Amino acid sequence: MTEIALQTIHPYKKIQDLQRRIAVYDDEAAYKELFFILFHSLTKFSTGIVQTKETAEEIVSDVFISIWNDRTRLQEIEDLQLYLFIAVKNNSIRKLKQQNKTRTVSIDELSVEMDSAYQDPEARVLSSESLHNIEQVIENLPHRAKLIFKLAKEDKMRYKEIAALLNISVKTVDHQLAITLKKMALALGATFRRKK
Amino acid sequence: MNRDKIWHLFARKLSGESSRDELQELQSLVEEDSPLKYEMDAITQLWEQQHPQDTEYLEATYHLHYEKMKKLGVAPVSADNEVVYFQDDKRRTIKKSRLIAAVVLAGLIVTAAFVFLKPGKLPAKVEAAEQQAQIIPNEIKTKRGSNTQFKLPDGSTVWLNADSKLNYSKINATGVREVYLTGEAFFDVVRNPERPFIIHTESIDIKVLGTTFNVKAYPDDKTIETSLIHGSVEVMVKSRPHEKYLLKPNQKLVLMNEQYAEKREKDQRVMPVNIPIVFVKQINYLQGDTAARETSWVRNKLSFEDEPFAELAKRLERWYDVSIEFKNKEIEEIELSGSFEQETLTQVLEAVRFINNYKFKYKIEGKQVVIF
Numbered sequence: 001m002t003e004i005a006l007q008t009i010h011p012y013k014k015i016q017d018l019q020r021r022i023a024v025y026d027d028e029a030a031y032k033e034l035f036f037i038l039f040h041s042l043t044k045f046s047t048g049i050v051q052t053k054e055t056a057e058e059i060v061s062d063v064f065i066s067i068w069n070d071r072t073r074l075q076e077i078e079d080l081q082l083y084l085f086i087a088v089k090n091n092s093i094r095k096l097k098q099q100n101k102t103r104t105v106s107i108d109e110l111s112v113e114m115d116s117a118y119q120d121p122e123a124r125v126l127s128s129e130s131l132h133n134i135e136q137v138i139e140n141l142p143h144r145a146k147l148i149f150k151l152a153k154e155d156k157m158r159y160k161e162i163a164a165l166l167n168i169s170v171k172t173v174d175h176q177l178a179i180t181l182k183k184m185a186l187a188l189g190a191t192f193r194r195k196k
Numbered sequence: 197m198n199r200d201k202i203w204h205l206f207a208r209k210l211s212g213e214s215s216r217d218e219l220q221e222l223q224s225l226v227e228e229d230s231p232l233k234y235e236m237d238a239i240t241q242l243w244e245q246q247h248p249q250d251t252e253y254l255e256a257t258y259h260l261h262y263e264k265m266k267k268l269g270v271a272p273v274s275a276d277n278e279v280v281y282f283q284d285d286k287r288r289t290i291k292k293s294r295l296i297a298a299v300v301l302a303g304l305i306v307t308a309a310f311v312f313l314k315p316g317k318l319p320a321k322v323e324a325a326e327q328q329a330q331i332i333p334n335e336i337k338t339k340r341g342s343n344t345q346f347k348l349p350d351g352s353t354v355w356l357n358a359d360s361k362l363n364y365s366k367i368n369a370t371g372v373r374e375v376y377l378t379g380e381a382f383f384d385v386v387r388n389p390e391r392p393f394i395i396h397t398e399s400i401d402i403k404v405l406g407t408t409f410n411v412k413a414y415p416d417d418k419t420i421e422t423s424l425i426h427g428s429v430e431v432m433v434k435s436r437p438h439e440k441y442l443l444k445p446n447q448k449l450v451l452m453n454e455q456y457a458e459k460r461e462k463d464q465r466v467m468p469v470n471i472p473i474v475f476v477k478q479i480n481y482l483q484g485d486t487a488a489r490e491t492s493w494v495r496n497k498l499s500f501e502d503e504p505f506a507e508l509a510k511r512l513e514r515w516y517d518v519s520i521e522f523k524n525k526e527i528e529e530i531e532l533s534g535s536f537e538q539e540t541l542t543q544v545l546e547a548v549r550f551i552n553n554y555k556f557k558y559k560i561e562g563k564q565v566v567i568f
Contacts, residue, residue: 065270
């Protein structure tokens with residue numbers, strides 16, 4: 001399919017637009033599109049808490065149903081992506097507590113899977129060795145650092161959103177991301193220098 | 197200096213959190229051609245690469261999700277737009293409302309048969325009625341105040357603007373790709389050189405191989421416009437059968453709407469202004485935007501340039517589902533430029549009033565707007 005300008009608009013603008021279409025026009029196509037944009041990310045986030053993909057899918061699906069049921073009030077939500085992540089987080093924690101009874105949940109225990117570093121074959125910038133090294137760095141990050149990196153890179157979240165979602169300060173987000181990027185650059189540098 | 201500062205600046209740049217000063221500071225800290233620059237570029241490229249959507253998985257999951265909503269009795273019903281989902285060419289699922297309509301129609305025809313036909317001929321007619329009920333007209337309609345997006349059976353995507361109609365019963369497995377359009381639509385046609393895609397409207401036919409373009413053909417608008425974004429299209433004007441127009445990207449073909457001209461003549465008893473019937477213009481791009489003005493409606497943006505208020509009013513009527521009446525002919529002729537996105541009708545009218553030094557007033561009563 002030909003590339004059109006529509007696909008390049010900022011995800012926030014896109015989500016706001018869909019939010020409006022659902023709230024004002026009961027637009028099912030917009031609802032489906034919103035589902036397509038966020039289902040995968042939300043499920044991954046929930047899986048980090050509840051540990052099984054099936055349970056996570058169930059939780060995310062329920063949150064999406066509540067969105068449709070309450071669509072007349074949808075426009076009151078300022079940041080829909082953040083709202084959905086927080087709803088999924090709360091429901092996932094509730095589910096986990098039900099299963100494990102008294103246990104409390106800390107975000108430092110949340111594991112998260114990154115999408116594998118996807119390289120467009122036509123725009124390949126890194127050797128497979130460099131890529132492997134970078135993946136190793138990400139794999140070995142502490143849970144929290146990895147989650148912050150994932151939310152910033154894959155979900156394009158703003159610092160203040162990540163902070164609100166994980167109940168941490170913006171400063172922590174800033175700091176953790178900086179450390180992660182430094183580690184990645186060091187790993188790359190090591191590969192480059194060995195080549196020379 | 198804090199040695200890690202550079203990584204904070206880099207992180208902020210990637211996440212879109214940097215101020216202009218911070219961007220400049222980062223640039224001054226990283227020398228051209230340094231190993232650091234190379235590493236940062238590589239990380240930036242990785243950062244920006246997004247994993248492609250797994251459409252098949254999402255399609256299947258959404259289907260399950262939708263079934264769950266149906267069981268709970270809260271599934272979205274798009275009765276207004278009568279959207280038909282096509283899984284592929286062979287299998288299709290039809291929305292419930294459509295099926296009910298078909299059943300009701302069959303019922304009506306059967307009843308009619310009982311009333312009007314001799315008993316002896318009944319069985320054959322009932323069979324005919326059943327056959328008729330199975331031929332479901334593939335048509336998508338939008339009401340005023342709403343628009344929709346959907347995929348055609350051949351994989352092409354269509355955005356249908358408010359108060360429009362697209363009939364695609366002539367797209368089928370045998371290779372024909374023809375649709376009938378009233379109103380406005382944006383097409384992203386899947387390329388297939390052996391199966392040209394043809395769009396019929398009241399006054400023009402458009403033949404394409406694979407491309408993205410917009411067609412505006414409302415019966416009550418002054419012009420019929422075809423705007424090309426990518427690829428190439430061939431336009432045939434029905435009233436001038438010996439001419440064909442080939443459009444290049446970023447060109448639009450404007451045809452004066454004869455239906456409109458005749459109606460105006462009758463209404464106002466004025467002679468039509470002598471303007472060419474067909475002409476080709478460049479597409480307008482919005483300032484600081486990648487989308488053409490002609491297609492901005494696809495993104496729910498109402499955008500116009502040097503447009504007479506009377507023409508803009510027609511778009512407002514479709515956009516906000518109202519009817520607008522001018523009591524003052526002078527106001528109708530004012531030319532306006534601008535764009536609106538989230539604004540309410542009142543906000544739009546207030547804005548237009550503001551730029552015209554409050555030369556006019558308006559009254560909104562329900563769905564009636566009077567401008568005086």
